[in-house]
Amino acid sequence: MSRIMSRKCFFLAFTAFFLTLYLVMCLTPASANEDDWDSLIVTLSPENSIVSKDVYILEALKFDGYGMVLVQVSKEDERLGDAVLENNSTAWCYLDSNNVRLKACNVTDQKTLPMFGSLCSPEAEIVFETKKIVEDDVVLELDLEANKDEYFLDEDIIIDMELRNVGEVKSDRIRLDLDSDGLLVKEGGPEIITLDKGSKKSCELRLRFPERLKESYNITVTLNWEDNSGKHSLYQDVEIELIEPLKIYKSAGLEAFSGNPVCVTISVKNIQKRKVNVSLLDLPPATFTVTSISRSDGDGMGPESPDYLNWNFVLAPEEKKTFSYYIKSDQPGAHRVPQVHTYSNLCGQTYNECSDSDNIITIFENISYLPYRNETHTEVTISSGVDLSSYLDKNGYSLLDIRVENKELDAFIFIPKGTRLLDSHKESIQAITITEVDQPSLPASLLLAEKCYGLEPEGAEFDPFCRLDLSLSDSVKGNFPAIYRYCGSNSIWNLTDCIVNENRISADISDFSIYAVLAEPPQEIKLNVKIVPS
Structure with a gap:
């Protein structure tokens, strides 16, 4: 019989423990996360009895002189309630649907001041805390950056992307869309992303040039998501360009006598990995005439005297062609050599380029066999x-x-x-x-x-x-x-x-x-x- 009673008492004690634990868990406000509270420690007295925090006002109404104080909390001129706070209490007093909590750290007790207690004004040191306002909207940031500004055709276009959740709530359905503007996508593309608050996602987009080209491309990444305030969209774009296909060089002899020929050499190289259709146009300097035209690879042209020189040809990848011709002038002086211009077509995209040379040809008068005189010929x-x-x-x-x-x-x-x-x-x-x-x-x-x-x-x-x-x-x-x-x-x-x-x-x-x-x-x-x- 005694064993049965002992078991019964153990069962009742076990049940009472779990019931107490349940009540504590259910009735205690959800305040375990201290990061959710903004805290302020204030000291109130009859002379300074009111303090405000955010939209709340805390007022000390009465001190009993023995370690307790009566306080009142109001919000926007509306009284929320009163509370009695006791000196060194460990329990919180919650108000306004648990959005405000109070605790007294130190309230004047005259028992501890038997000699001077009647001379001192009572004070109350109170911890005054309010719940932080948590935004429930998703806030995202997006950055795109290309690894280069200009590319060769055989290179991968690499775009670094970073997505950040800078809001206070988790977002579990962010849709990422990519507009490649005609480029071929190797890696990266539409996907659904989940981001906790304060987290970020970094990834790399890889693209390639198509068969048909444009002068520049505008790559756009768009984010779409929903939250309590509705549907939202965010996008970033980055522009990239193709390196111009030709490298052009032009050089000319620097000095000559009147009527003597001067050699001009032009070289054009295709630096891209696809063939280029080229039309090359060049002008002789003013007062000069062309005496002969040739090409170094054997495809020569007979002597002519045109107003301008023009070649049409095709350059394979990495191929270079060189042209040369001779000019002469009877006009002494310094003559500027015009730049050579090219008009090319690379996979449907047209380019207009010119050489970066800057030559001056100086033509001197012919040698005279008159007796020497100390005169300048310049x-x-x-x-x-x-x-x-x-x-x-x-x-x-x-x-x-x-x-x-x-x-x-x-x-x-x-x-x-x-x-x-x-x-x-x-x-x-x-x-x-x-x-x-x-x-x-x-x-x-x-x-x-x-x-x-x-x-x-x-x-x-x-x-x-x-x-x-x-x-x-x-x-x-x-x-x-x-x-x-x-x-x-x-x-x-x-x-x-x-x-x-x-x-x-x-x-x-x-x-x-x-x-x-x-x-x-x-x-x-x-x-x-x-x-x-x-």
Whole structure:
């Protein structure tokens, strides 16, 4: 009998333990995850009895002086409830559907202050916590990055993709779609993705070029998903291009005598892995004529003198063709060699390319057997307004001494070799003009001895200088003639450092404006004659 009673007591105790555990689990608020709470520790007293947190207000209503405090919690002017908090309590007090919880850490107890308790104001140190607001919407981020900007045809196009869930909830049905814009997909494509909050997924997309090509491709990855707020979509794209199929080189002889041939060589190479249909167009420099045309691989062309040269051919992958021809000119000077242009078709896509060469051919006068004279043969004389760009390099530096003259005005500008000539837009000067212009107003202390000369383009600059040379007649009025520069912005004539040599006057100048020879007025001499009797 005693054994039966013992078993019965054990069963009742076991049942009571599990019932208690169940009640604790069911009745205790779901607060096990401390990361879900925002915590604030406050100290309240009768003088400072109110504190706010988020949308909640906590107010201390009454202290009993023996370790307890009566508090009230309200939300947006609505009273949620009262609670009595006890000093050093380990239990939480929950309000507003368990979204607010309170616990007293330290409430004034006068028993612990027998001597001074009546003099101290009671205080309550309270832990004031509110539930964090958890967004239930899915928030995603997507990044795409290609490993290169341009590709060869035989290369794989590799796109690195990273998808991140930056929201507070898990997403288990994210649909990924890929628009390859006509490229062939090797790896990657439509799939359903699941991402926990704070997690990410990285993957690699691999694509190939198709048979028919375009100039560029726009690869787009789209994400589609649903959450409590509805359907959403996010996309990113990345653009890639194909490397142009041809490498083009052009070279020409640098120097020759008048009438002698100069060799020009052109090479074109297909750097892609498919054949290319090519049309090559080239022009000889101005004043040059073509004397003969050939091709290094034996497919020659007879002597011709066309206005332009044109070849049509097909290049296999990695194939190179070389062409050469001879040109000549009777015009001495420096001549710029035009770039060669190609028009090609690669698998349906057209390209227009040109060489990156920049050659200058200098033609000298033929050798003369006259007695040697110490004269330069590197100076060119051109008329005012004539194009001088063929005598300048691409940066605007003169390739030889240049003399620009106006014979009617008996004036010229001398530009030494190596001088840089730039217009007001910092571009190379195309032409220089010397003209006669109307006389601006003169100061009373000066008079016009010759003409007024306008030098254009206005605002042009020279580094380091050029020389203005003007005629000087024998009947110059006034004294001390000199070249002056007119400044239009402030209407002032500025004296230049000039040199007078017999019937000419010259000055080094660094920019263009209006220039004139001015002189000082002749001094009037008064004679006082006194007659003395003999």
